[in-house]
Amino acid sequence: MPLNNQLIAYVVLALLVALVISFLMTPVVKTFAYKVGAIDVPKDARRMHKVPIPRLGGLAIFIGFMVSILLFINIRGNVQMQSILLGAVVIVVLGVVDDIMALPAMFKFVVQILAALIPATHGVTILAFSNPNIFSENLYWVLGGLSVPFTVLWIVAITNSVNLIDGLDGLANGVSAISATTMLVIALMASETQVAIVMAALVGACVGFMPYNLNPAKMFMGDTGATFLGFILATMSIQGLFKYYAVISFVVPFLILGLPIFDTAFAFIRRIAHGQSPMHADRSHIHHRLIDMGLSQKQAVATLYVISAILGLSAVVLTTGGEQKAMLFFAALCIVAIVTARVVFPKEVKEEMHEELEELKEHGHHPQEPEEKKDEES
Numbered sequence: 001m002p003l004n005n006q007l008i009a010y011v012v013l014a015l016l017v018a019l020v021i022s023f024l025m026t027p028v029v030k031t032f033a034y035k036v037g038a039i040d041v042p043k044d045a046r047r048m049h050k051v052p053i054p055r056l057g058g059l060a061i062f063i064g065f066m067v068s069i070l071l072f073i074n075i076r077g078n079v080q081m082q083s084i085l086l087g088a089v090v091i092v093v094l095g096v097v098d099d100i101m102a103l104p105a106m107f108k109f110v111v112q113i114l115a116a117l118i119p120a121t122h123g124v125t126i127l128a129f130s131n132p133n134i135f136s137e138n139l140y141w142v143l144g145g146l147s148v149p150f151t152v153l154w155i156v157a158i159t160n161s162v163n164l165i166d167g168l169d170g171l172a173n174g175v176s177a178i179s180a181t182t183m184l185v186i187a188l189m190a191s192e193t194q195v196a197i198v199m200a201a202l203v204g205a206c207v208g209f210m211p212y213n214l215n216p217a218k219m220f221m222g223d224t225g226a227t228f229l230g231f232i233l234a235t236m237s238i239q240g241l242f243k244y245y246a247v248i249s250f251v252v253p254f255l256i257l258g259l260p261i262f263d264t265a266f267a268f269i270r271r272i273a274h275g276q277s278p279m280h281a282d283r284s285h286i287h288h289r290l291i292d293m294g295l296s297q298k299q300a301v302a303t304l305y306v307i308s309a310i311l312g313l314s315a316v317v318l319t320t321g322g323e324q325k326a327m328l329f330f331a332a333l334c335i336v337a338i339v340t341a342r343v344v345f346p347k348e349v350k351e352e353m354h355e356e357l358e359e360l361k362e363h364g365h366h367p368q369e370p371e372e373k374k375d376e377e378s
Contacts, residue, residue: 015204022064022208058225068201083122095224116155161260162230169215182312195240
């Protein structure tokens with residue numbers, strides 16, 4: 001399908017405007033974060049940084065995004081877009097307050113549900129999706145009265161999934177940018193003007209903040225940014241992906257957002273298996289496991305970028321490919337499965353390290369403790 005040159009021009013402009021505004025606003029927001037005390041202090045083992053770093057970077061992302069949207073999308077009379085933006089404002093306000101003063105998890109969860117209900121009750125709903133059982137005679141499931149509850153569940157789940165992977169410098173920001181880029185490409189190919197411009201604005205806002213967020217980070221996006229990115233990705237995936245009564249309506253959103261979905265699902269299963277609350281914070285997320293395997297922050301983030309890119313590429317091919325799409329989809333999943341298996345089950349790696357330590361001890365060598373551990377003990 002030939003691409004619309006006018007649409008591409010709008011997309012490029014929307015991306016550039018969001019990028020510039022986000023980049024320029026970050027130092028301003030950083031100053032504001034210091035004034036209101038929105039500082040992330042490394043007080044437990046889950047945090048990878050060693051010095052206090054200001055949060056609220058998500059506010060710069062939000063401002064860049066909103067300026068671009070208001071310039072390039074006519075929201076007057078557009079009830080669905082208005083509801084998405086209103087819900088996003090609620091999420092951002094919640095995030096700002098939470099970054100300044102930690103709020104109870106249950107309170108945040110309730111507010112997130114209320115924010116999700118705004119678009120879910122104004123036409124941004126998952127009406128149906130394809131039947132994952134390929135042997136069934138029913139090609140898709142129509143949700144009917146379950147549309148709104150299912151939509152709210154999807155929005156809240158993705159909102160928190162992106163927030164949960166925000167554990168390394170640039171991770172959530174980069175993964176969100178990759179997911180948004182994938183949705184942008186699919187929207188361009190399907191000539192979905194509104195979705196394409198919104199995703200372009202989101203990509204630009206993320207890229208504009210990236211120089212301040214890459215390791216070593218000068219600023220964090222905080223819950224303000226992570227939950228905002230998750231909310232926009234969730235709602236726009238409904239607008240641009242769940243509309244199709246085809247196999248892609250089930251597979252594509254899960255591919256594009258596969259990394260945060262997998263990490264969240266595994267975290268919940270792990271915590272429940274240990275008799276803990278699913279909301280209990282721990283240090284066993286996929287990025288923590290990569291660090292424990294010996295990777296640096298930059299290496300771990302790059303690895304997860306690659307996984308997200310593979311999933312995103314598979315999603316694009318599924319929406320545009322021909323007879324070979326099933327094989328490519330299967331191959332991509334195999335690659336991802338191999339990589340994630342090494343992360344989730346690093347038993348062999350630990351055994352190899354243990355054997356090497358035992359050999360050193362047998363030869364009279366006593367390896368020194370890592371500097372990071374010494375610092376923690378002191």
